[in-house]
Amino acid sequence: MNLTLREALLSFRRTPLLSALSVTTIAFSLFVVGLFGLVAVNLKHALSTVEERVEIVAYTLRGTPTETIAQASSDIAAFPEVSTVNYVSEDEALKRARTELVEFRDAYRDLSTNPLPASLEIRLKPGSRDAESVATVAERLKGFPFIDDVRYGRDWIAKLDHLRNLLGLVGLMVGAAFAVVAVVIIGTTIRMAVLQRAREISIMRLVGATDWFVRGPFLLEGAVKGLLGGLLAITMCAGTFSLVTSSSGLLAGLVFFEPIHLIAGVCFGVAMGLGASMVSVGRHLRDV
């Protein structure tokens, strides 16, 4: 192990240019994947804030006793999809209408009777905010005899679903394409390093080094290059992120990766470096 480490470090020192090239190649490949990831993370974040507003409103029949509604509220709150149930009484509905709909203030003031029905505002748990779950819950609500009408943004929820699926698919495809390109490029740079040291490898084998012994330094080198490339890519992503968010007030609300994403990115870099050197050295050892 000691020797493996020394050999790997020696390789960095002997071919600084090629090593730097490999590291920047890995870094740029991961950077591109990272930029796309940032866009994906932010879209997801934006969608989830939109999704939080997914709400079902169930209007109750006039004259329904409050006890019945209170009982039903707790029943509805027990639905697996439901996170909160909020009762809005007729008076409260009127009060809201007066404050929110300023244009009609006069019209509401002159009313002798309150025309607005009481309602239950139901919010759903994350994961149950897709069109299908919303429709299921709405259907169940209609089963209560005192519920007059159930409303929810059927169309825009379906559109949101569609958008989310599309984005997920495109993200996956573009990310995979860039990852493949990155692996090919890393494989090529490591292959260059292997070819450059072909003489050394043949001498090692001639004096009785095992194949694993020959591989060791290259694998370590690949892993270290992947690690450095991953860290560099994170730095570049962070730099780009702070540049973009500071330059435009419009984009100030953007979110950055979570630590787990960053760790996954670096691990991915290491895995790419390791995998690419494994393939390159393996192929070389088979060929000679």
Place this chain on the structure above:
Amino acid sequence: MISFSSVFKAYPKGNGGLRDVSFRVRKGEFVFLTGHSGAGKSTMLKLMYAEQRPTNGTVEVAGFDIGQIGATDIPRLRRKLGCVFQDFLLLEERTAQENVAFALEVTGAHRETIPGKVMRVLTQVGLAAKAGAYPRELSGGEQQRVAIARALVNDPPILLADEPTGNLDERATRGVFQLLRDINAGGTCVVMATHDLDLVKSANYRSVELRGGEVVFDSAEGHEAQR
């Protein structure tokens, strides 16, 4: 130590192969392999250190069957052999000492034992004073001595030398050859491929001549091989 029985080796291009070679090298022997280039000398050596496998027939070296040897056994075989080549095959970025130590390190030798062994063989080949020199700072003869030291450092019972004096002037040639004789005198079996007939005549060792991939003369049998 080494035995070839009815060995055939065919190359895709057709040159340098072997045809029905049978020959045997005993423990402690010194054998010259002679013949023109392409006669099959290097092929024979490559079969001995398992760089190549026979197309047909059996090659046995130090107890290993080269035709059947597995990938994990090749390093074990090579640790029992020392190999020396015309172009030295030294690592340019390492000193003489490091080049020799390298052969011990790759075999997983204990770190503490390495410097002592390295200095012992460098002294044996007469290069102890230049242990810290890089190959480019050494003459051809000195570089070949480093290569021989590297080949010897694992105390192999067999030393294979492929044209070890091919790139050397006359004086260096004599020096390196004398070194190989001394090594043989110490009990190591030496197989040396060369086309330098003066060298072959200068010593009373067994010589095996190859032509077109066949053994045409073996001094151990004292007469031209019957074909």
